[in-house]
Amino acid sequence: MNRFVGNFTLRLDSKGRVSIPGPFRSALRRDGFGGLCCYPAMDRPAIDAGGNALMVEIEALIGRYAPFSDQRELLALALFGTSETLKIDGEGRVVLGENLKRHAEISETVTFVGLGHKFQIWEPGRFHGELAEATRKVRALKGELSSQVAAPKAPGARE
Amino acid sequence: MNRFVGNFTLRLDSKGRVSIPGPFRSALRRDGFGGLCCYPAMDRPAIDAGGNALMVEIEALIGRYAPFSDQRELLALALFGTSETLKIDGEGRVVLGENLKRHAEISETVTFVGLGHKFQIWEPGRFHGELAEATRKVRALKGELSSQVAAPKAPGARE
DNA sequence: TCTAATCCCATGATATCCCACAGTTTCCCA
């Protein structure tokens, strides 16, 4: 079983290191990629992180466009250009780069949140806020669903 | 791991030398090409750089057009004609040619940006501007993508 | 002989590796 599930809150030490939660660490190990691929999440003050699987996903996204095309260069710049592959030390820790920490407004504690094929790293307070918000939305969505019968209406993309 | 990822800002010394960032340097070493192949990026005030993989890609691009066709000659001129192969010294540094520096408006600090198979060298200020622009466009693109994904049967992949 | 490019060594800062330890949880065996 190779996905990231659950959430864990951990502290950064004086050198800025954080342990990757055990379950995530073993999922990464299985995935075969020595390091941790991270980039600032779009639209959210969080860090997206993962291993090979995530990297391949990004590559596939970029690979859809022709080499030297504008769109490809743009995507590559925004994705590869802002991501960092962090080294994982013998104890399973990483040091987050300054950009990443700034983007997620992380200071001394972080929450790891499993998202299946990848996971996110949040500042704990912001994560709880976001979670509450998400719960509220899901509840609303559920209400909507139960009031519909089985309408095959196209599900609009929402964010 | 053999691609260029992340961004690094470094200084030119009094002799005009810049260190190639460690991760890029080792990727180049793996790629087997002794020097660094550079040319002014099309449409952008930046320098495209890479090793063997980049040259192969350029060749493939040019090879798509019929020999002696206008497009082919033009591309060859723009890419091969303007490229220089820089020597990498014992410490992993290169000296950028005057053309390159002028094109990218580089003075004393540069930002190396990984783009997967190749990387770019920017004047840091211009890079930040371009990155902001790219992020904005990618966000728009993401909206498009997520509305496409909802159409076929969702294989558990979500964002 | 002079200029410029290349090589070589020095150095401070940073990152990486390595060992240590305390709190839990798991496991084992009486």
Place this chain on the structure above:
DNA sequence: TGGGAAACTGTGGGATATCATGGGATTAGA
């Protein structure tokens, strides 16, 4: 069923290697 023993996790800090950078020496080219 209870009492350890062992393993693992998160945390801490010192030692070592690597990186970015600076400058002198050496070679090459004109």
